[in-house]
Amino acid sequence: MNANLPERFRGGGARRNYHAAATTNSSAGFDMTLNLDIREYSNKQESIKATSDQDDWLSMPEFPTAEELLGDGPQLLANKIKRPYKSKEKYLKIHYDLQREDAIGSLRDALQEFRSDPTMNDTHDFSIYDQVYIVGFTFPRRSLAARVRFSTRRAGKRISWSTSKRLVSGSIVVLMRAKDKRVDLSRLIVAVVAARPLSGVELDTPEIDLTFTDTEAVQIDPQEEFIMLESKQGYYEAYRHTLRALQKLSQETFPLADHICKLDPSVRPPAYIEHNPVLDLSAAAKIGQKKDYEKVNVLQNWPATPKDSLDDTQWEALRDLITKRLAIIQGPPGTGKTYVSKVAVEILLRNRKSNDPPIIIAAQTNHALDQLLGHISLFEPEYVRLGGRSTSPEVKQHALFEVRQKDRINLVPGGVLGRSNALLSKQSKLMCEILEPFTKPGSDPYSTEQKSGPKVLQQLGVLTEAQVKSLEDGASQWVSASDSMDGPIRLWLDRALIPFEVKYAKEDYGFQEVEDEDLEFEQLRENEDSHGVNDEEDIELLKGPWVGISERFTVRPASSSDIAKATRLLDSVSDLWQVPDHLRAAMFSVIQTRAKSSMARQFRECAAMYEKLIRDNQVGKWEQDSIYLKRAPIIGMTTTGFSKYRGLISSLKPKIILIEEAAEVLEAPVTVACIESLEHLILVGDHQQLQGHCSLQDLENDPFYLNVSLFERLVSNNMPYKTLLQQRRMEPEFRRLIQDLYPKLSDHPSVLNRSVEPWGMGPLKSFFFDHRWSEYKDDSLSTYNEEEAKFIAGFYRHLNKNGVQPHQITVLTFYNGQRKKLLKELRLLADITAGYLQVKTVDSYQGEENDIVILSLTRSNEEGKIGFLANINRVCVALSRARLGFYMFGNSHSLMAGCDLWYNVIKRMSIAKRMGQVLPVQCKTHQETLCIQYPQEWAKTDGGCFKVCSEKLACGHSCPLRCHPFSHNKFQCPEPCTKTLPCGHGCEHNCSEPCYCCCAEFAKYQALRSQEIWTELDAEGIKKGVQEVRMFKEANGQSIPSHGSNIHSQPQIPKPRNTGPSYRDAVVAPEDEAPLRTSPEKPKPGSKQNGNVNPTAMRTVETRQLSPEKQQNRKERWTKFAKGGVETDDQRLVDLSESQSRREARLNDEQDDGLEQASTLLPYPNTRTAAIAQETIKTLPGGRNRFLHDFQPEAVRGRGASNRLRLMNGGQHGDTDSAQASKNASQAMLLEGGTTDWNGLPPVSNCDSVKIGKASGTLIDLQDLDSYYRD
Structure with missing residues (x-):
């Protein structure tokens, strides 16, 4: 743990990879040598300039300009993915232009569409906020921030800010002046969202903090109204640091350029391995074999594969990882690529000298990084993690922020942190003084606590000394006559002066909310990580003095002719009391404009200095951080974080960089990892799984191919790489589904004949349920299939009833719209007791696995359009996440028409007899099998068959439940x-x-x-x-447990x-x-x-x-609750509490179907299955009555008469004969033209031998089903 980190640091030797420092000192055993490389890196970054038209990209500013956004866009060059680049300059320019266009292209498109109709409301592609006013400024250590208040009227719905991706920190927005209901599109102001605290956006009128990208465009006028535009694509902060790093790389020596740019296949060993090839490889061997691997010349005598540790392909991959300066390892699903990375890092650590720099570990996502760091912590617990958005509590304790908190050090001698902090404080006070007319207003316009309005205007250069004297003299005479306390300007303007007030209409949208589009919360957090606003460290950086600004008075708008006359008078008249009354309002408008212009000019000059001090402060913080980092053996970060901290990492002079899931990262973020000290780059991933994500889909196609990773490009161009070929995850029967993608992939003995408890599916470890339920689009144009979601929810409940815990089940889908439907349906199941339901999109689940995976394919249409499902990389991930059970639900016709891979998958499932239009589930108690065809049928089971349990309870009564697999001691x-x-x-x-x-x-x-x-x-x-x-x-x-029965359909809490x-x-x-x-x-x-x-x-x-x-308190709590103000640490409590009415409404809607499902709140049958034909009343002792019913079977809709037969089970109550009910059910079906033969299992011709139980509709001969579905 980090508690021992400083002690371990003290044991290491000091490194001398730095320029000579002016002063050397020590603090608590740390080497306090000043790292001047950080300062040098920053200075070179700021001095980069273009020298010709060919390298004009080097002069592009850090943020997009108004001219860039209003233009037509750049001329982009093709990305060469099949041939080498002639020069590194050309390579870097092409990727810079593509990255920048991907970052800002969507905002440019949104702006052009908005200009065509400024009155439009929010669209699928961008959001519009009006009545935007500046209400204050914050002076943090990150950047000067203006707080703005705005209206969300154009959204048309209430926004759930806690889960919304609107205005997340790091997003680019455009401000346009709006005056007199007109939008000024000629002058755009570009800003970045600095912070979006929930306490601000959840106000009746939301507030956020913005940073102006150009100090010359900083606005301070509290009466100026703006319209704010935000694109829903292109999260700029994720690109910003990579763009700057590409510019810096152009000025550096580019290691590995021969391989990355020119595709040279001759890859030599790393320089440090060539210098000393004898390594200790014992970390890869088991106890008893370690001695044979302790001293190995890895370049000449690579040993045989150690037993029971790694397979042959993993051992060969490990050889490349260690002996090639550019190592590329492809790891198909379940082949243990993360384990191989862990072994490689352990070997490199064991052979690391005390004065060697840290090893850098990077990954695309926080989750993948934390997973690898978790493995590494077993042999090296003293790593440091950059960035605080860790998904693991244990890894989060190793964050640099936590290390600093536990072991504070003095300021580095000669560093700039202390001086920049002092100057920033001084500068912020000076800027607050400039804003005093707005921050500390007196009774008169522009007056402060110390100065009168005319004096302030004189100081701003708006009024002359004579004009100020005339105002004050005239006011003094006027005041002495009336004893008024008004100031000179108010007296001079009299009734022309009116209050300024912004009124926001209170929108009432009820409980309707804006939902996130196809973006998981985890993906949202990954995006925000690049800006780090939710890190403890960066929250500190956002703290600073805050001042609110306001201007309480104004005048009515004047005509242009009056403004012209007032301007001439202001420039010529000394006594302002001589100005005619009808022109004083116009003159005050001129005074306001000039005063604000003067204040803005001074404020912008100070803001420019403030931003320079911010950069110096960042250098100073990195100088402090390098004291900790230079002695850490391993440093982990995301690939975006590497670009963000590149100056700091570069100053540590690392030789080894390993990038996990490298095929999922766009090329540029990996390229900028090639810092000058790099000797050994390791890329681990699988280019046949998920690719990198582009904001503009056009850039993924020919000729740009921006989503092609460096990993994939190198592999496609025959650069040497190794592939792992033995999988340890999937059951062989569904490993074969990806055989077309990985023809050489084999099964490790550990996945053969695994002994597991049955889970209510008999011999079926995999199955494809084929349906024809139609798909739909939600408000965000994401696809969903409601009937499929309901069916999957019932199947999920069946698995849970049969002992499969919710944490063992993952439900995957390709669409976020379907994900929401699945969650909604699962939360309606009151007997699912999980605190967290794992319902994920495929894009967020790469690198994950689970015992049972349910795949909701969603798409179902006659045209064969399958969208995301045609993406081979996504399909590969979806088909390879399950360990023990894999069940797919979809429309086979649509899938087979839309993609050749799906055609082969469905063909394999059909040949293996793992496909059908009914889902066979097994009753473990009676060894009977039911075939479920419709969502409503799940309510007729409790995880078993349709029989009544009837076993004796401890009290002597018979169990009234339907057949169930769980114990009676909880009932x-x-x-x-x-x-x-x-x-x-x-x-x-x-x-x-x-x-x-x-x-x-x-x-x-x-x-x-x-x-x-x-x-x-x-x-x-x-x-x-x-x-x-x-x-x-x-x-x-x-x-029973003290909290009640576990059988009475328990909720999640x-x-x-x-x-x-x-x-x-x-x-x-x-x-x-x-x-x-x-x-x-x-x-x-x-x-x-x-x-x-x-x-x-x-x-x-x-x-x-x-x-x-x-x-009154109770009333307030209820009012807050009614407005959606339920406060709880677990938001699922709210969802659950709302689900009761929805559940009741859904049950009521289904009353007319004839397929009524049993109440989920009762543990035993309580619903009718047919109309009552006759009622008999039987008198019982004690004055009680029992009602006995004879039922007349009703017609039930469905695809097969077998389904109707199955639903007739239990149609009689009381003492009536069940055989009569069976007879009535059969007669009803024959009258409708149905048959009583079982024809549910696919294909129908192969199911003739399956026997049917009387009136129950269950398969009573399990042997027939087993023989049908077994290979």
Whole structure:
């Protein structure tokens, strides 16, 4: 852990890879030598300039300009992916232009569309915010930030900011002046979102912080209205640092340029290996073999593969990883490429000298990086992680920010941090003074606490001394006559001066929210990582003095002729009281414009100096950070983070850089990793899985191919690489699905004949459920298939009922729209108790795996359009995530028409008899198999078949549930208790509840019993008494958890039982507002009481008289709750609480289908399956009645009569004969033209031998099904 990091640092030797420092000192054992390379890197970066038209890209500014956004776009050159580049300059220019266009092209397109109709609302491609006003400034250590307030009226819906990708930090926005309902498109202002705290955007009128990209364009006018435009594509911050790094690389020596640019296949060993080829390879061997691998000349005598450690292909790959200066390793799914990387890093660490620089580990995503660092921590726990967006709590403890907090050091002697901090504080105070007329306004326009308005205007150069004197003299005379406290300017303007106020319309959109488009929350976090606003370190950088600005007064707009006259008078008249009254408002407009212009000029000059000090401050912080980093053995970061920290990393002079998932990264971020000290670059990935993502789809096509990674380009051009060929993840039967992509891939013995518990699917480890349910588009144009989502939710519940835990199941889909539908349907299942449901898009799941994977293919249309599903790389990922079970759901016709790979996949599934239009699921208890065809049918099962369980409970009653695979010891018996109590009366409670009688004798018995137990029993007696109580409970069928039955359809989080007041009230109420329930009241004397009355009917809601203050508090909590203000650490609680009404509405909608599903809130059948033909009332002892029904079967829609037959199970209640129900069901189907033969399994011709149970619709001969579906 990092607690021992400084101690380990002290043991290492000091490195001398730095320029001579002016001063050397030590702090707590750290080498405090000043690293001047950081300062040199920064100075060279700022001095880069073009020398000719051919390298004009070197002079491009860090951020896009207004002219660039208003233009037609650059002329882009083709990306050469099949042949070498002639020079590194040409190579760098092409990739710079492509990267920049991908970053800003979508914003340019949005701007052009907006210019055609400035009154338009939000579109699928961009967002528009109006009534944008500057309300303050923040002076942090990152960059000067202006706080703006704005309206989201054009969104047309309420925005869920906590999950929205709108205005995330690092996004580029464009501001346009809007005056008199006209938009000025000639002068654009480009800004970057500096911070988007939820506390700001969740206000009634949202607020964010913006950084102006050009200090000459900084705005300070609080009365100036803007319109703000934001593109929904092209997250600029992810490109910004890479673009600057490409410019810097053009001025450096480019290591590996012969291989990267010129595609030279002759790859030599790294220089440090050539100098000393004898290495210790024992880290790759098991105990007992290590000695044979301790001293090996890796260039001459590479040893044989160690036993039981690595397979032959992994060992050969490891050889390349160590002995080639550009090592490329392809790892198909499940072949252990991360493990090989871990072994390689361990070997390189063991052979690292004490004065060697750190090894750099980088990956495209935080998750992939943390996964590798987690493996590395087993042998090197003292690594440092740059960037705080770690997905692992353990890895997060190694973040540089945490290291700094635990071991603080003094300022580096000679460093610039202390001086820049002091100058920044001084500069921010000076800028606040400039804004004083807006930050500390007095009673008069432009007045402050210390100066009058005219004096301030004189200081700004707007009024002359004579004009100021005339205003003050005239005001003094006027004041003495009326005792008014108004200032000179207010008196001079009189009624022409009016208050300035911005009114925002309060929009009421109810609970409707804007949902994220095809972007997972994890992807959103990966994007934000490049800006780091959510890191603890960078949150500190965003802190700083904040001042609010406002201007309370203005005048009505004047005509242009009046403005011209007022301007001439202002420049010529000394006594302003001589200005006619009707021109004073126009003159004040001129004064306002000139005053704000003067203030803005001064503020911008200070802002330019502030930004220079910010750059110096960054250098100073890196000088401090290098003290920690230069002694860390390993430093990890994302590839975007590498570009961001390139100056710092370059100063450490690393020789070895390993990039995990390199095929998923665009080429430029990997190229800029080639710093001058690099000797050994390792690329590990798989170019047949996910590619890099481009914002502009046109750039992915010919002739740009921007999504082609450096990894893929080198492999495609026959650069030497190794491929791992033995997979350890998938069952062989669905490993064969990717055989077309990896023809040489074989199975490791560990995946053969794995012994696992059955999960309710019999012999079917894989299956393709074929349907024809249509697809749809949501508001964000993402595809979804609602019926498919419902069916998958039922299947998920079936697996869960059969013992598969939610963390063992992942549901994958290609579309975020379908992901949302799946989550919605899964959350409607109250008996799914998982705190987190793993429903992911394919793009976010590369590198992951799970025991069971359910793949929702979504697309279903007659045209054969399958969109993302035609992307071979995505399909490869989707087909290769499962370990033990893999189940696909989709339309085979659409898929086969849309892609050759899907044609082969479906053909293989069909030949292997793993495909059909019904899904066979198995009952483990009775060894029967059901074929499910429609989503509604899942409600007829509890994880088993349709039979009634009927097993005896501990209390002696029969289990009323349908067949189920779970144990009875968690079930609460609902039958009335039949015990006779000591008082002689029968128990009044249900069997699962403590015995109770309302009579005085039983109360006396309970009191006596309690007194005996607690006053006379010693410690041993107490123990015995507890055992008696436990036996008493078991005798009543009460051996259950304290929180209730796990069978009563538990929600994701524990809820009160469905007794007393409304169950929904108890779940959905705001915090501390769940209604209270009281115990049953004793009956009044003389009242009649049956011995088996259900106490639920007696329970009442406790009424409490609250004080007026508490009533108001409760009202406020409910109001906040109604507005969506449920505060909880787990947002799924809110989703669950909202799902009850949706569930009830959905069940009501399905009442008319004839396929009514059983209530998910009850553990036993309680719904009818046919119309009542006859009703009989049977009188029971105690005055109770039982209603017995004979049912008339109804027509049920479906594709096969077999489905109707199956739904007739349990159609009779009471004492009627079930055989009669079967007969009625068969007659009903024959009348409709159906048959009673089972024809559900595909293909129909092969299912003739499968036997059918009477009226149940279940397959009773499992052997037939096994023989059909087994290879």
